[in-house]
Amino acid sequence: MEPFFRSLLAGALALGATVANANDTGPLVTTEWLESNLQNPEVRLIEVSVNPGVYERGHIPGATNVVWHTDLVDPVRRDIASKEQLEGLLRNAGVNQDSTVILYGDTNNWFAAWGAWVLDVYGVENVALLDGGRKLWEAEGRPLATSPAALAAGNIALKEANTDLRALLPDVVAAVDAGDHVIVDIRSPDEFSGKVIAPEGFKETAIRAGHVSGAVNVPWGKAVQEDGRFRSPEELKALYAEAGVDGSKPVITYCRIGERSSHTWYALKKILGYDVRNYDGSWTEYGNAVGVPVTNLAGTVWTGQ
Known part of the structure; x- marks a missing residue:
């Protein structure tokens, strides 16, 4: 076989393997994988x-661009997007039933x-999430576009x-009262202690x-490396086990508005495989609720200012 045709055949086989394995990415994809799959249908x-x-x-x-403030939440109620709203959004983004969806974004993939x-x-x-998000993609000098993607409806x-x-x-x-869950507060130590109410x-x-009350504090940033990628599964398992989060009990994650806790939810559920729920109401709901147990180590009192 001539070298040119041998090379062409090898490329075709490689592309076929890429397409065939698109749904076997696992919870994270690398920047290298994504760049090689930008044309993958x-x-x-x-x-x-x-x-x-x-x-x-x-x-x-x-x-495709998705705006967290309006596209992924109900525009009237404080709630996640409805089934109909999200389904229309995904179809407009060209998502089919068998598509592999890769999410990424700024601020260390919180909103992704x-x-x-x-x-x-x-x-x-x-x-799957793009490990490292925009931060790593841009740091590595990988390609960017300014024109919106033109995609057929999914x-x-x-x-x-x-x-x-x-x-x-x-x-x-109920989880606080029963003591049958591990509640993970992923905010900063100052937020957790009550020294500050918000960053x-x-x-x-x-x-x-x-x-x-009863929550453990594992700030979200401990789960990532300097370049924004998640730490290895072994490192994550050790990190959370040190705080008593070892998968033996169901887990609830929370932060201030639910986005940072989604990042920890992803680490615990998708990477480590634990039984985890995200509390998206988080501290802006809990800290304003009446009759719920709060631990305030700093003794901070709201002054109304």
């Missing part, structure tokens, strides 16, 4: 960034992880929301400071 790429204009200034080629959690609630399979059909995958306020209070510059806040 089975892959649908969705950016979920929170900072305005990030997608428009440059995004991974082929990615939120997107993955919402997709999980509605039973979407074959979902045919995905969502299942009904699985409420067992989501923790609501009564679930958290500097953030408007979403609560009346009370502190944490859910």
Whole structure:
């Protein structure tokens, strides 16, 4: 066989292997894998960034933009997007029933992880995060595009929301009373202790400071490396086991508004395989609720200012 045709055949076989294995990515894909699969028809790429204009200034080629503030939440109720809303969004993004959906975004994939959690609630399979998100993709100088992707409408059909995958306020209070869950607060130590109610510059806040009584504190940032990628499964397992999170009890994660806790939910459920629910109401709901148990180590009192 001539060298040219041998090379052509090898390339075709390699592409076939890539396409055939698109649904076997696991919970994370590398930047190398994604760049080699940008033309893969089975892959649908969705950016979920929170900072305005990030997608428009440059995004991974082929990615569709999803706005966390409006697309993944109910615009009227404080709730996740409805089945109909999300199904329409995904179809417009070209997602088919057998697509592999890769999510990525800014701020260390916080909001991309939120997107993955919402997709999980509605039973979407074959979902992965780009390990390292925008931060790593840009740091490595990989290609960016400024034109929105033009994709044919997809045919995905969502299942009904699985409420067992989501923790609501009564679930958290019941878990505190029963002591049958591990509740993981992934906020900073100052937020956990009650020294501050919210990080500097953030408007979403609560009346009370502190944490859910009985919760353990494992800040989300401990789960990632310097370049934004998750630590290895072995390192993650040791990190959480040190705080008493070893998979022997169901887990509830929370933060301030649910996005950072989605990142930890992803590490614990998708990478380590633990039984985990995300409490998206988080501290802005819990810290404003009446009659719920709060531990305030710093003794901070809200002054109304």
